[in-house]
Amino acid sequence: MLRAGLRFAKYPLAGLVTYGIGSQKGRKPFGDAVESDADEAANKPSPDAAPAPPEKPAAQVWPKEMKDGIMLHPKLCAPSVFSLHDKLNNPMSYDESSDTIGMYLNYWAPYAARVTVPVMYTAPSNDFLWYATLEALEEYAAAFVSSPKVECGVQLKSPHCIELSLQGQAWMVRFFGFAMEGSVLGFCLSPDQQLLFSSAADRIINVWSTRDFSRVYSLYSTYDTGDVFCVSYSAALQTVYLGAQNTSIQWYDLKEKARRPPPHHSAHPSLREDKFFDSRGPGGVRTPRPYSAEHGPRHAKGGQTLEIDKENIRQYAHFGYVYCMLLARGVGTEDPDEEVLISGGGDGIIKLWKLHGQAGGAIEQLHRLYDGREEGDSVLTMALDGTFLYSGRLDGEINVWDLETRQLVRSLKAYSDDVLTLSVGGSFLFSAGKFNSQYECESRIKAHGGRILASAFGTYQDRHIYVTGGNDNTVAIWDISDCTSAPSVEKRTSNEQLFESLKRGASYLRSVLKGFGATTEMLTTEDPFNPVIFARFSGNSVTARHRKKILFYGHYDVIAAEDEKGKWIVDPFSMQGIDGYLYGRGTSDNKGPIMAAIFAVAELNAEQALDSDIVFLIEGEEECGSRGFAKAVQKNKELIGDIDWILLANSYWLDDRTPCLTYGLRGVIHTTVQVQSEHPDLHSGVDGSAQLDESLKDLVMLLAKLTGTHGKVEIPGFYDPILPLTRDEESLYADITRSLIQRNPDLGDPEELSASLMRRWREASLTIHRFQTSGPDNATIIPRKAKASLSLRLVPNQEANEVGKALVAFLTHEFQKFGSNNELSVTIDHQAEPWLGDFNNQIFQTLEQAIMDVWGPVDDRRRRSSLGGALKPSRSGDYFGSRPLPATSSTLANGSAATPKEDSNGHDPGQVLNRARKPLYIREGGSIPAIRFLEKEFGAPAAHFPCGQASDSAHLDNERFRLLNLYKSKDIFKKVFRDLPQK
Numbered sequence: 007m008l009r010a011g012l013r014f015a016k017y018p019l020a021g022l023v024t025y026g027i028g029s030q031k032g033r034k035p036f037g038d039a040v041e042s043d044a045d046e047a048a049n050k051p052s053p054d055a056a057p058a059p060p061e062k063p064a065a066q067v068w069p070k071e072m073k074d075g076i077m078l079h080p081k082l083c084a085p086s087v088f089s090l091h092d093k094l095n096n097p098m099s100y101d102e103s104s105d106t107i108g109m110y111l112n113y114w115a116p117y118a119a120r121v122t123v124p125v126m127y128t129a130p131s132n133d134f135l136w137y138a139t140l141e142a143l144e145e146y147a148a149a150f151v152s153s154p155k156v157e158c159g160v161q162l163k164s165p166h167c168i169e170l171s172l173q174g175q176a177w178m179v180r181f182f183g184f185a186m187e188g189s190v191l192g193f194c195l196s197p198d199q200q201l202l203f204s205s206a207a208d209r210i211i212n213v214w215s216t217r218d219f220s221r222v223y224s225l226y227s228t229y230d231t232g233d234v235f236c237v238s239y240s241a242a243l244q245t246v247y248l249g250a251q252n253t254s255i256q257w258y259d260l261k262e263k264a265r266r267p268p269p270h271h272s273a274h275p276s277l278r279e280d281k282f283f284d285s286r287g288p289g290g291v292r293t294p295r296p297y298s299a300e301h302g303p304r305h306a307k308g309g310q311t312l313e314i315d316k317e318n319i320r321q322y323a324h325f326g327y328v329y330c331m332l333l334a335r336g337v338g339t340e341d342p343d344e345e346v347l348i349s350g351g352g353d354g355i356i357k358l359w360k361l362h363g364q365a366g367g368a369i370e371q372l373h374r375l376y377d378g379r380e381e382g383d384s385v386l387t388m389a390l391d392g393t394f395l396y397s398g399r400l401d402g403e404i405n406v407w408d409l410e411t412r413q414l415v416r417s418l419k420a421y422s423d424d425v426l427t428l429s430v431g432g433s434f435l436f437s438a439g440k441f442n443s444q445y446e447c448e449s450r451i452k453a454h455g456g457r458i459l460a461s462a463f464g465t466y467q468d469r470h471i472y473v474t475g476g477n478d479n480t481v482a483i484w485d486i487s488d489c490t491s492a493p494s495v496e497k498r499t500s501n502e503q504l505f506e507s508l509k510r511g512a513s514y515l516r517s518v519l520k521g522f523g524a525t526t527e528m529l530t531t532e533d534p535f536n537p538v539i540f541a542r543f544s545g546n547s548v549t550a551r552h553r554k555k556i557l558f559y560g561h562y563d564v565i566a567a568e569d570e571k572g573k574w575i576v577d578p579f580s581m582q583g584i585d586g587y588l589y590g591r592g593t594s595d596n597k598g599p600i601m602a603a604i605f606a607v608a609e610l611n612a613e614q615a616l617d618s619d620i621v622f623l624i625e626g627e628e629e630c631g632s633r634g635f636a637k638a639v640q641k642n643k644e645l646i647g648d649i650d651w652i653l654l655a656n657s658y659w660l661d662d663r664t665p666c667l668t669y670g671l672r673g674v675i676h677t678t679v680q681v682q683s684e685h686p687d688l689h690s691g692v693d694g695s696a697q698l699d700e701s702l703k704d705l706v707m708l709l710a711k712l713t714g715t716h717g718k719v720e721i722p723g724f725y726d727p728i729l730p731l732t733r734d735e736e737s738l739y740a741d742i743t744r745s746l747i748q749r750n751p752d753l754g755d756p757e758e759l760s761a762s763l764m765r766r767w768r769e770a771s772l773t774i775h776r777f778q779t780s781g782p783d784n785a786t787i788i789p790r791k792a793k794a795s796l797s798l799r800l801v802p803n804q805e806a807n808e809v810g811k812a813l814v815a816f817l818t819h820e821f822q823k824f825g826s827n828n829e830l831s832v833t834i835d836h837q838a839e840p841w842l843g844d845f846n847n848q849i850f851q852t853l854e855q856a857i858m859d860v861w862g863p864v865d866d867r868r869r870r871s872s873l874g875g876a877l878k879p880s881r882s883g884d885y886f887g888s889r890p891l892p893a894t895s896s897t898l899a900n901g902s903a904a905t906p907k908e909d910s911n912g913h914d915p916g917q918v919l920n921r922a923r924k925p926l927y928i929r930e931g932g933s934i935p936a937i938r939f940l941e942k943e944f945g946a947p948a949a950h951f952p953c954g955q956a957s958d959s960a961h962l963d964n965e966r967f968r969l970l971n972l973y974k975s976k977d978i979f980k981k982v983f984r985d986l987p988q989k
């Protein structure tokens with residue numbers, strides 16, 4: 007609204023709204039249009055009664071009764087309005103009041119002819135200052151000859167102050183509708199950048215040629231869409247999609263435009279009433295608006311007018327306004343080239359839609375992204391980055407969605423304003439602030455005086471640029487090359503940030519599998535656990551009926567790595583090759599082996615030599631005990647299908663030279679034992695007495711019952727299920743010790759070495775990891791609560807469930823004997839079954855042959871003696887009475903790390919290099935919960951093929967994987983995937 011005295015407008019005028027003014031003075035006190043029921047003018051003053059000012063003051067204050075009589079009406083306004091009189095009755099410019107009814111009538115028309123913006127004009131029927139008939143209105147409207155659009159109407163039963171009348175609300179609504187009509191709300195560019203699509207509040211979608219900015223098409227719906235907030239264009243289907251205020255998504259197939267019936271002009275939005283914004287209140291009238299091709303914004307002329315078919319409308323696409331949409335490829339469907347429409351609505355939900363090209367571009371809901379909140383805050387804008395979708399909401403909230411799993415990954419609080427626009431580029435997310443790939447806010451730019459409504463990221467002359475458009479009528483172009491060339495070494499400070507990387511890693515791994523031709527799916531696990539990647543490479547179709555299925559199991563998660571102490575020689579999360587090794591977290595555990603297996607299948611596929619189906623299950627929670635894995639597999643049993651063999655590669659050789667095969671893993675039970683008293687933390691000097699049952703004392707006494715001398719576990723029946731050592735197995739140990747000691751004599755006595763290995767591999771054990779107590783950390787406290795973390799390593803034939811039960815029963819029984827007033831609780835935090843493979847079966851035999859073929863002769867030369875007898879032989883008859891100094895994993899790894907230059911005995915090293923060596927059959931002390939589970943679930947035998955060396959430092963600083971092992975492992979996998987199905 008222009009106001010007198012404003013020297014210049016802050017914003018250029020987009021439209022003109024006038025009311026309570028016209029072209030003809032009122033002819034009667036209340037005009038011709040006065041309704042009979044409002045005609046009670048007895049106590050109303052007439053204009054003639056207005057006192058003529060004696061002189062010409064600058065301003066005058068009108069008497070209360072007179073002013074209210076002219077402006078308001080007791081029946082047409084709420085009584086409360088009259089109480090505002092003193093507040094509202096400001097002095098009125100004398101010039102203004104006299105000019106309005108006098109001189110104005112002589113000069114208004116030439117001014118009206120110069121107005122070039124749309125005009126909305128309303129006359130209140132009970133305004134006796136102005137004559138409010140349709141004829142008078144038309145005369146007034148006709149004067150705006152340069153205006154692209156003039157809308158005028160009579161607001162019945164309203165006095166001069168239309169906005170304060172009872173009918174005022176209807177007028178206000180129409181006023182806002184008019185104000186919004188011109189605004190462009192959505193844009194999109196065709197992929198070839200030839201066509202620009204714009205949608206606006208005038209319910210018309212204009213399609214412009216980017217060459218000369220002429221209008222090619224104007225598209226509209228015959229339904230009252232309200233504002234068209236967003237528009238998208240599928241070049242593949244040549245179809246325009248729009249999202250509207252009336253909750254609908256509509257589409258138009260441009261290929262069909264010649265075959266469609268010509269549009270009925272009567273259905274054009276400029277001629278239709280808008281149920282909402284065109285409301286004039288009960289009884290309102292309006293002059294008809296003649297159709298004209300020149301309706302609408304100044305430049306929106308020409309081109310072909312197209313009408314959206316009634317069939318091409320999806321009502322209630324959202325239970326709210328459809329605010330934003332975009333087209334994406336390869337998300338939500340199996341086909342990586344298929345286009346999917348993504349829409350965000352006022353209902354706070356994001357939907358993925360399938361596009362049916364055969365059915366004129368019709369949409370069908372595929373998925374919905376929903377974060378479970380009852381009242382979803384409107385999704386106002388979206389941006390896509392690979393398979394990650396960012397959505398902006400009210401109050402500065404940005405959500406990060408993984409389209410693979412369709413889960414909410416993260417919510418960011420950007421700032422306090424609504425997020426109206428998002429763009430992605432140069433590994434940054436730009437909102438009004440911008441975020442780096444770890445979603446830390448990197449920097450803030452004060453961009454515009456008003457709100458930023460639109461943004462884009464692009465490159466110009468090799469520089470990254472970011473463009474913003476604000477409601478301050480400016481477009482700003484930012485050179486952001488400095489911040490997009492961020493250093494590659496990123497700080498990693500929290501698990502939450504690692505979690506993001508993990509999601510990206512999963513996404514990447516899946517794209518690799520997809521790229522090599524696998525069909526893949528993300529199997530969701532229970533929140534908040536990471537998903538399992540499923541992928542299937544199908545063998546030759548000729549062999550479809552009888553082909554065998556091999557399941558490869560691995561994990562894409564890693565142990566945390568922090569380089570605070572600078573012990574890593576590389577950034578743990580930027581892989582680097584040094585001296586034939588790939589350094590970086592996860593290289594050996596478990597990404598290197600996974601890549602070896604994938605590339606093996608890919609090569610067979612390319613050579614058309616894949617006769618079996620290879621199924622990959624790569625989980626993201628292995629380092630956390632495979633949380634959610636079992637359930638996810640069971641839920642997707644049908645998808646995975648039946649399996650003949652299971653293969654995994656998640657362990658290491660015994661040393662750095664001799665290839666191994668792992669046929670056994672120990673199981674594990676993690677448990678917490680807690681003793682708690684009713685009294686608070688006490689002071690030993692005040693309360694310490696023999697009568698007090700102290701929690702920590704009870705706990706120590708109790709744990710002491712668990713093991714006897716030399717770690718013998720005292721839980722009744724604990725050792726009973728353990729299988730005796732067979733001849734076959736014994737010879738495996740002999741083979742191992744011979745091989746190890748031949749090369750490293752410092753390892754000492756073969757019998758002791760094999761006893762030490764057996765203790766770690768095939769015998770159960772119990773460890774107390776740590777104690778925790780309540781209260782402050784000083785030496786006078788009697789803690790109220792004491793707890794200890796324990797683990798038991800189990801061996802094949804021990805059932806984790808049974809052992810767990812026996813443990814709880816034993817501790818409870820022993821604790822009762824104390825007669826303590828304290829309370830005991832034992833919880834099993836995590837358990838995994840032990841596993842024992844049959845090293846004589848086909849899969850092990852195939853692996854053995856492949857390893858011998860690929861690795862060939864193994865260098866069995868001895869290393870020079872340097873440790874000087876790390877193992878002292880000691881003998882004892884009693885099993886638990888003997889105390890050998892154990893050869894730990896680090897002794898074995900260190901013992902082989904140095905490469906011998908010459909044989910210490912002076913033998914010609916060439917003598918031992920002529921014959922392929924059988925791999926060592928080993929077991930492991932560690933646990934992998936998934937392996938036994940998969941065996942049971944699919945009734946298929948598993949084999950464990952260690953790809954890495956003992957010095958790979960899995961879980962430690964400077965984890966690495968030898969390049970040679972990577973390539974050899976790939977070759978071994980290839981042979982196994984090719985040869986195993988022949989057996």
Ligand SMILES: [Zn+2]
Nearest residue numbers: 595629960961
């Ligand atoms: Zn690990």
